[in-house]
Amino acid sequence: MSPTYLKLPLKLPSSNMLVFIRTYRQAQRSTGPKSQEGEFRTLQLTPAKNNRSGPMKKRPKPVYKEVLPPRYLRMSTDQDWTNVWPTATTFKQSVVPLPITQGYVASDKENKGLPIEKRANSELMKIPNFFHLTPNHIRKHCAAIKQYCTPWPEELNSDEACEYYLPIQITRHDYLNSTPSIRDTRARVVKFNVIILR
Template sequence: MALITLIAGRCTVKFSVRVIGSRYRSTERELDSRKHLDDEQFPVLNFKQVRSQRVARRKIIRPEVPPPRTQQMATDQDWGAVWPGPKSFNPSVVPLPLRQGYVSKKHQTPPGKFANAELMKIPNFLHLTPPVIKRQCEALKQFCTPWPKGLETEEKMKKHFPLDFITSDYCHALPTIRNPLSRIVTIQLKLESLKLDKHARDKFLRLVGDRHNADTDVLTLVTDRCPLKKQNYDYAMYLLTALFHESNVVESWEETKSEADMEYYDFQRNRSKVSSESILNWGKAEGDVRLNAPLSYASSVEQLFNDGENEYNLSKYKEQTLSLLDLAK
């Protein structure tokens, strides 16, 4: 409502007029201005959850997961095509009911192959099946040379290659693939393959000590001082070379050794040799042929003194003595 006053001369007239259209127009302008201000300002954060303010969740379309590949594998498939080389364990490809892991309960079975981190930690050799190995060997034959002649048997190979080189490789689950035990190197050979004389053999045995097995005549050298396997192998070969050359060295003082200085009983440098030969040559003239003590008698005497008295050595010495005196029945 609006009050309008008209003044005409001395009369004053007052009347009211209902204004409708202008009011509506002003209301629309106010709403438009408020909407414009609301658009320029930040939206109001309403902590009160109102049903009208909830936003409908977007429906996630999940793709259909096919069944494991193991359920579709044929029993006569080519495993070399499925698992051609070394790789991490894949449970959906390996058609084996593998289990690995630790369980706290006593009668509980270990975890299966699906979602099993223990099977993925360790390296596997699933690619090295017998058919695949045979196929790879057939492919490598074209690069191989014929087997050398003269090495058909184990005895012939030992004769030409007397040295055995022994090492160990380890496969384990650690941050490093180098195992401390893999650096150890062992070399073995028979002492007779070195072709040592009596002096050199005796000196060699004294240098190596208990590393020589008297029953099998095998010398064993173990080296583990260096951090790498190649270094220990070179050190072992150096030790063997140094022992061989040192045992063949004859010092000047060794020529002056007497019977009392000997570490072992030597029949050729002992009075037993002179006594036995004097008995054999009893009553012969100076021009006659002189007889030497037989090697069997010398060996029995040396064995008796060096190895000690036992039933076998005493019986052998008795037998050779009677044969020497020609008293054997």
């Protein structure tokens, strides 16, 4: 229903009041021929077979890429590990060719108490790893920074000589915990000693 307003000549009564008259007109129904489905037509998102302008195109079949096996299955046994794991990074199960496990299944259902394998193991991703600090890694790092270093003074051949000529001593502590967090507040304490009296 849509509101319509009648235009009437305005005659002010003696009491000086304005009067508006509003009427409603009902929407007219369609008088055309009705379809077989009733008054409303069917919504066709795709054209009907008899109304198509040409042959319907077939959808192309989806192309799935071949999933490669994990990298550790394709690695050779004599591959240089420093190229595989060059820097400190989160544990990647597809790269490490070792059967590493951490944690256990705590559910009351099957596999209770068994260690979790390395695939999709969140416990291995939480902790820091030292795959980037093998002896070969350290040799490579030392060779890379050797050009920026000076030879060790020959005079400093004993601990007493080092304490005399280098009177600064820094002491810090690292702690290993069997807890969910790798942090320890005691590791924040660092001692800085300067030897003054000789």
